Every structure is written in structure tokens, then in C-alpha cells.
Amino acid sequence: MAHGPAKGITRWLYTTNHKDIGSMYLWFSFAMFFLGGIFALVIRAELFQPGLQIVEPNFFNQMTTMHGLVMVFGAVMPAFVGLANWMIPMQIGAPDMALPRMNNWSFWILPFAFAMLSSTLFMEGGAPNFGWTFYAPLSTTYAPPSVTFFIFAVHIMGASSIMGAINIIATIMNMRAPGMTYMKMPLFVWTWLITAFLLIAVMPVLAGVVTMMLMDIHFGTSFFDAAGGGDPVLFQHVFWFFGHPEVYIMILPAFGIVSAIIPTFARKPLFGYSSMVYATAAIAFLSFVVWAHHMFTVGLPIAGELFFMWATMLIAVPTGVKIFNWVATMFKGAMTFETPMLFSIAFVILFTIGGFSGLMLAIAPADFQYHDTYFVVAHFHYVLVPGAIFSITAGVYYWLPKWCGNMYNETMGKMHFWLAFIGLNVTFFPMHFSGLAGMPRRIPDYNMMFADWNMISSVGAFLFGAAQVMFLYNIIATIVSGKKATDEVWENPEGLEWTVPSPAPYHTFETPPEYK
Amino acid sequence: MKWLPENPNARLTVKLTAVVSFMFVFAIFIMPPLYDAFCEITGLNGKTGEKYQAVDVKVDTSREIKVQFVATNNEGMPWQFGPEVKTVTVHPGEQTRINYLVKNTTGRDMIGQAIPSLIPYKAASYFHKTECFCFNQQALLAGDDAVLPMYFIVDQDLPKYIKTITLSYTLFDVTDRFSEEELLSMAATGPITLTAEQ
Numbered sequence: 001m002a003h004g005p006a007k008g009i010t011r012w013l014y015t016t017n018h019k020d021i022g023s024m025y026l027w028f029s030f031a032m033f034f035l036g037g038i039f040a041l042v043i044r045a046e047l048f049q050p051g052l053q054i055v056e057p058n059f060f061n062q063m064t065t066m067h068g069l070v071m072v073f074g075a076v077m078p079a080f081v082g083l084a085n086w087m088i089p090m091q092i093g094a095p096d097m098a099l100p101r102m103n104n105w106s107f108w109i110l111p112f113a114f115a116m117l118s119s120t121l122f123m124e125g126g127a128p129n130f131g132w133t134f135y136a137p138l139s140t141t142y143a144p145p146s147v148t149f150f151i152f153a154v155h156i157m158g159a160s161s162i163m164g165a166i167n168i169i170a171t172i173m174n175m176r177a178p179g180m181t182y183m184k185m186p187l188f189v190w191t192w193l194i195t196a197f198l199l200i201a202v203m204p205v206l207a208g209v210v211t212m213m214l215m216d217i218h219f220g221t222s223f224f225d226a227a228g229g230g231d232p233v234l235f236q237h238v239f240w241f242f243g244h245p246e247v248y249i250m251i252l253p254a255f256g257i258v259s260a261i262i263p264t265f266a267r268k269p270l271f272g273y274s275s276m277v278y279a280t281a282a283i284a285f286l287s288f289v290v291w292a293h294h295m296f297t298v299g300l301p302i303a304g305e306l307f308f309m310w311a312t313m314l315i316a317v318p319t320g321v322k323i324f325n326w327v328a329t330m331f332k333g334a335m336t337f338e339t340p341m342l343f344s345i346a347f348v349i350l351f352t353i354g355g356f357s358g359l360m361l362a363i364a365p366a367d368f369q370y371h372d373t374y375f376v377v378a379h380f381h382y383v384l385v386p387g388a389i390f391s392i393t394a395g396v397y398y399w400l401p402k403w404c405g406n407m408y409n410e411t412m413g414k415m416h417f418w419l420a421f422i423g424l425n426v427t428f429f430p431m432h433f434s435g436l437a438g439m440p441r442r443i444p445d446y447n448m449m450f451a452d453w454n455m456i457s458s459v460g461a462f463l464f465g466a467a468q469v470m471f472l473y474n475i476i477a478t479i480v481s482g483k484k485a486t487d488e489v490w491e492n493p494e495g496l497e498w499t500v501p502s503p504a505p506y507h508t509f510e511t512p513p514e515y516k
Numbered sequence: 517m518k519w520l521p522e523n524p525n526a527r528l529t530v531k532l533t534a535v536v537s538f539m540f541v542f543a544i545f546i547m548p549p550l551y552d553a554f555c556e557i558t559g560l561n562g563k564t565g566e567k568y569q570a571v572d573v574k575v576d577t578s579r580e581i582k583v584q585f586v587a588t589n590n591e592g593m594p595w596q597f598g599p600e601v602k603t604v605t606v607h608p609g610e611q612t613r614i615n616y617l618v619k620n621t622t623g624r625d626m627i628g629q630a631i632p633s634l635i636p637y638k639a640a641s642y643f644h645k646t647e648c649f650c651f652n653q654q655a656l657l658a659g660d661d662a663v664l665p666m667y668f669i670v671d672q673d674l675p676k677y678i679k680t681i682t683l684s685y686t687l688f689d690v691t692d693r694f695s696e697e698e699l700l701s702m703a704a705t706g707p708i709t710l711t712a713e714q
Contacts, residue, residue, distance in 0.1 A: 098525040098528075099525055099529065102529075162536055165532075166528075166529055166532045166533070166536075169528065169532060170524075170525045170528045170529060170532075173528060174524045174525055174528065200532055200535055200536055200539070201535070201539055202539070203536075204536045204537070204538075204539035204540035204542075204543060205539055205540075205542070205543040205547075207540055207543070208539075208540050208541075208542070208543025208544045208547075209543060211544060212543075212544055212548075220693065223548055226631050226686065226688065227590070227629050227631060227688030227689075227690050228629075228690070228693070229631075230548075231551070231552075231555070231563075234547075234548055234551050237547070237551060238543055238547055238548075241543075241547070242543075299560075300560075301558060301560060301637065
């Protein structure tokens with residue numbers, strides 16, 4: 001059945017092909033990554049020096065909010081879904097996703113959601129300015145009128161993620177090649193399966209919380225309004241019941257990518273495969289019982305503080321299992337340091353640093369000092385940028401030759417890595433210091449005493465941004481005029497995706513492969 | 517389950533959609549009541565209970581509890597609002613009346629709603645109100661003032677280590693939630709009748 005892609009724009013509009021949809025997800029997320037990056041650079045430009053120089057405080061707040069929303073829902077999540085679309089069918093030997101038409105739909109509603117969200121920047125009263133966590137009553141009583149657009153945009157993003165998750169679960173559970181039992185699945189597939197279940201469980205809660213906001217704003221209910229008998233603290237509980245698993249939604253697939261890359265370049269099989277699976281499941285389970293560690297300072301009873309503190313610290317155990325497994329995989333391996341490997345090693349090291357600052361934040365009594373300071377900003381950027389962004393970058397370098405059939409420019413890849421690595425640390429490491437010294441989050445102006453660290457952070461941010469432009473150039477150059485890649489691309493990589501030609505044909509595994 | 521579709525992908529989709537729908541309903545209709553119930557049991561958000569039916573109990577004169585009263589205006593609420601006395605000392609089991617004084621200092625008719633919060637949280641379920649202005653909204657015509665009474669009993673079972681209870685009221689402007697007629701009828705009956713009864 002030699003059936004190629006259709007011609008013209010309708011190929012992309014009507015496509016049900018998992019590779020086309022995966023590519024669209026990845027390009028979309030790349031665009032959002034740059035949009036969110038521009039917002040971040042506005043923030044860093046304003047914070048280059050104390051005092052107000054470039055933007056109004058209200059616009060600054062819109063930037064912090066939009067940066068968070070666009071990066072979380074526009075860049076990181078769609079990038080992982082894009083990788084899932086491309087790689088899961090190829091890794092489990094399936095011809096396509098289980099629900100190809102829904103797949104098309106779940107992608108194509110996303111651009112509308114983000115067009116709506118971005119359009120709020122041009123509305124009267126401005127874009128949402130209440131932070132990406134949109135705490136009530138900031139996001140209800142005191143919100144700009146554009147909050148309603150924000151709410152509907154979140155509804156659409158949620159619907160997209162839920163459909164994506166259902167599709168991924170159906171694909172993994174029903175379409176594996178004969179012989180591929182659950183405990184033989186590649187870890188990227190495993191981590192995505194667990195992530196998809198997290199999405200199914202918590203995206204409806206996000207939809208619920210914004211729906212309650214909508215009703216409070218327009219229909220006279222008082223879920224979060226104390227005057228009507230509600231409680232703003234309830235918002236935080238419901239939000240973080242979504243929000244904490246969401247954090248793992250953005251990191252579990254990253255674990256899967258790194259678990260694919262490190263064995264290839266260490267030339268050793270992954271150490272402790274089954275413990276990796278169980279650790280992932282344990283992290284996912286624990287993510288549901290730690291949400292209140294985001295709210296230690298709202299006035300929890302002492303028993304609550306202790307429970308959430310210990311439960312949070314417990315997550316370090318399965319996470320530690322993973323870190324040690326990656327290190328053990330590299331131990332005595334015949335390592336080479338191609339770009340995907342560099343990003344993966346940086347992932348292991350920097351994610352661990354982010355994990356440690358997370359442990360510091362988990363200590364309830366200490367958190368009263370750290371809460372809402374730049375220390376928190378440093379922490380979650382250390383887990384998200386080297387965690388999610390670096391792993392996605394590593395995955396793109398690793399699989400790009402399979403996708404487009406051409407090899408990327410290794411020298412430029414390495415330059416991208418080192419610029420990004422240095423830029424990241426220069427940006428975010430000083431935030432630990434300014435945070436511990438007491439600099440609050442989400443402020444456009446600050447005390448003179450924080451001036452030096454902020455200037456360094458801003459320089460690092462622009463360096464990091466420049467590195468990503470180089471990434472974009474490298475990808476385009478690879479697709480347009482890269483050297484031909486071999487079918488195997490790397491030396492003896494493991495997995496069914498490497499058994500198909502490069503570039504991967506439009507249809508793969510129409511007859512399921514036999515998996516040993 | 518026979519009614520599920522034959523196709524395994526469709527079957528799974530139906531099941532997962534059911535989970536999604538449940539979680540959505542859970543977030544809106546189960547989590548808030550659950551949270552309220554949890555707060556009521558633990559006294560967590562300092563909310564005090566509904567109207568209390570006084571039971572005949574002996575006053576425990578061996579204990580003295582200091583009860584402090586605090587009043588706060590929510591942002592944008594221009595009324596004058598405060599307790600007549602800042603502190604009273606009571607015995608557990610005895611009913612005590614205290615008054616809050618309120619005055620609408622503006623030139624327009626308004627409605628206020630006082631929301632209580634009590635610390636320590638552990639005491640919240642031992643603090644009973646037999647009558648309170650906070651059970652209703654208070655409508656005041658432009659320039660009017662009123663005495664708002666509150667009757668309370670501290671339960672005998674109040675844990676021994678609690679010596680002081682602080683009750684705080686925050687006054688919210690809820691004028692927008694009501695129509696002009698509702699405001700006028702509320703102002704006609706309002707807080708004044710309550711004082712007259714006693």
C-alpha cells in the first residue's frame with residue numbers, strides 16, 4: 001500500500017498520520033518556546049537593574065503570567081506529546097496511533113487556544129496578570145476582563161491534553177507488537193503511559209477549577225469568595241491537586257527520553273530497567289499526596305505540615321533510584337559525548353541540583369523563609385529547564401536524523417549545548433542567592449542589595465536565548481541540507497525505531513514486527 | 517459490560533472518558549463540600565458554625581476564658597465597623613451578648629456581610645453562636661448606623677489548654693449581589709428588629 005502524504009496545506013489540516021501530527025506538535029511547541037522566551041527576556045530586561053526602566057509594573061505581571069502559561073501549556077507539554085506521537089508507534093511497532101482522527105483534532109485545537117490566550121495581550125485591561133498559578137481572588141475579583149478568554153483557552157488546552165492522553169493510553173495498551181510485553185516496553189513508552197494516566201486524572205481538575213472561577217466571575221457563585229461563604233484557600237487546594245501531578249507530567253517523559261539516550265552513548269544496557277518502571281509509578285502515585293507543600297504558609301495544622309513535608313521528602317527515594325540507575329548505566333561504559341548525550345548528562349546533574357533545592361523547600365519550617373522568593377524560582381527552573389527543556393532538546397537531536405533522514409551538524413550542536421548550559425547556570429544559579437537573601441518573586445523592581453545577582457541572571461538569560469536561536473538554525477539546516485544519516489544513525493542503538501529506514505517512511509510497521 | 521463498544525480502542529476511550537468526567541465532577545461538586553466538611557471538623561479555616569440551639573448546661577465557674585474581638589474592613593468597604601468592647605471574660609456554658617457597632621459613612625445605600633474567623637482553630641467547634649448578625653447580610657441606608665448583637669456560649673468541653681479565643685469579623689461589601697428592592701426590604705427589617713427582640 002504505497003500511500004504517501006497528500007499535497008499542499010490539506011496534508012497538514014486533514015492528516016491523521018502520527019508522524020505529521022508529531023511534527024506539527026513539535027513545531028508548534030518550538031514556536032511557543034520562542035514566544036515564552038521573549039516574555040522571559042522582557043522580564044529579565046526589566047530586572048537587569050533595580051528601578052523601573054522598560055515596562056509598567058502591570059505589564060510586567062502580564063509577562064510573568066504569560067511566560068509561565070505559555071511555557072507550561074504551550075512549549076513543554078505539546079513537545080512531549082509531539083515526541084510521543086512520533087516515537088511511541090515506532091517504538092512499540094504500531095502502524096499509527098490508536099485514534100488517528102482524534103489525534104488530528106487534539107492538535108488542531110491547540111493553535112486556537114494559544115491564539116486566544118495571546119490575543120489577551122492586546123485587549124483592554126491587558127492580559128492575565130495574576131501569575132501562572134492564577135490564585136483567587138486575584139484571578140476572580142481583581143482580574144482583568146480578559147480572564148474569561150484565559151479560562152476558555154485553558155479549557156481548550158485541557159481538552160487537547162486529555163484527548164492526547166486517551167490516545168496514548170489506547171495506543172500503548174492495544175497496539176503493541178506481538179511479543180512486546182509491558183515489561184519489555186522502552187522506558188519512554190512506560191513513562192508516557194504513566195504520564196497519560198496523570199493527565200487523565202488531573203486535567204479535568206484544572207478544567208474544574210477554571211470553571212469554578214468562571215462561575216464566580218459571571219454567575220454569582222462563591223466558590224472562592226469569602227463574602228459569599230466560600231474560601232480562597234480552597235482554590236489553592238484544588239489548583240495544586242492538579243498542579244503537583246502537572247509538575248510530574250512535565251518531567252516523567254523526560255526520564256524516558258534520557259533513559260533511551262544514556263544507554264546508547266554509554267554502550268551499555270540501561271541499569272535497573274524494572275526499578276525504573278516502579279520508581280516512575282511510585283513518583284506518579286506520590287504526586288497526588290503532596291500538593292499542600294505549595295501552601296505551607298496558608299495556615300495548615302501542624303499535622304498537615306508534617307504529613308506533606310514527609311510525603312514530599314519521600315519522593316526523593318524513587319527519584320534517587322532513577323538518578324543512581326543513570327549513573328550506574330554510565331559507569332564503566334564506553335562513553336562518547338555527542339550532543340544528545342551532553343544534554344542528557346547535563347540533565348542528570350542539573351536536575352539533581354533542582355531536586356536538592358526541592359528538598360530544601362520541602363522542609364516546612366524552612367519553607368516559611370523560602371516561600372515566594374527567587375529561591376523557588378531557581379528551584380523550579382532548575383527542574384524544568386534542564387529537566388524538561390534539555391531532555392526534549394536531547395530527544396530532538398537523538399531522533400532528528402530518523403525523522404528527516406539527515407544528520408545534524410555536530411559542532412553546532414555542541415556549541416548549542418555549551419552556550420545553553422552556561423547560559424542556564426548563569427541565569428538561574430544566582431537566583432538561589434537572591435532568593436535566600438529575600439528577593440520576592442513576581443516584582444518588577446527590587447532592593448539595591450539584589451542588583452548584582454539580577455544583572456548576572458539577565459546576562460545569562462540572553463545567552464540562553466541566543467543558544468536557542470542556534471538550535472533553530474541547526475534544525476532547519478539539517479532538514480534542508482544535512483548529510484544523509486544511516487538507518488541506524490548511532491552505534492547499536494536499542495529499539496524498534498532504528499530498524500526502519502532513515503528518514504522513517506510515511507507508514508511504518510503496517511505489518512507488526514516480531515519483537516524478541 | 518455488554519453495552520461497551522466492541523472495538524478495543526473505542527472501549528478504552530469510553531472508559532477513560534468516564535474517568536475524565538468523574539474527575540471533572542469531583543473537582544467542582546465533591547472537592548468543595550469535602551473541603552468544607554474537613555474544615556468544619558478540624559476548625560481549619562476558623563469558620564464558626566451555624567446558629568446554635570442552646571442546651572441547658574451548668575455554667576462552669578471554675579474556668580475563665582478570655583474572648584477577644586477583632587473587626588476588619590475588607591478592601592473598599594468604607595463603613596465604620598468595630599466591637600463595643602474589645603475583650604470579655606466568660607465562663608464556659610454561660611451565654612454572653614456582645615455588640616458590634618456599624619455605620620454606613622457613605623452617601624449611598626449599601627449591604628454588608630460579616631464573615632467570622634476564629635483562632636485558635638481548635639476552639640472553632642467549641643464556640644457556639646445562638647444569635648449573630650453574621651448569619652445575615654446587613655443593609656444600611658446612606659448615613660445610617662446600627663448596633664449589631666451577637667450571643668455566644670463557649671462550650672464546657674473546650675480543651676483545657678485554651679485560655680484565649682480571638683474572634684475576628686471581616687466586613688465585605690456585597691451590595692452588588694442584591695437588587696434595590698431587596699436592599700430596601702432588608703433595611704426595613706434588618707438589624708434593628710434583632711436588637712428590639714431582646
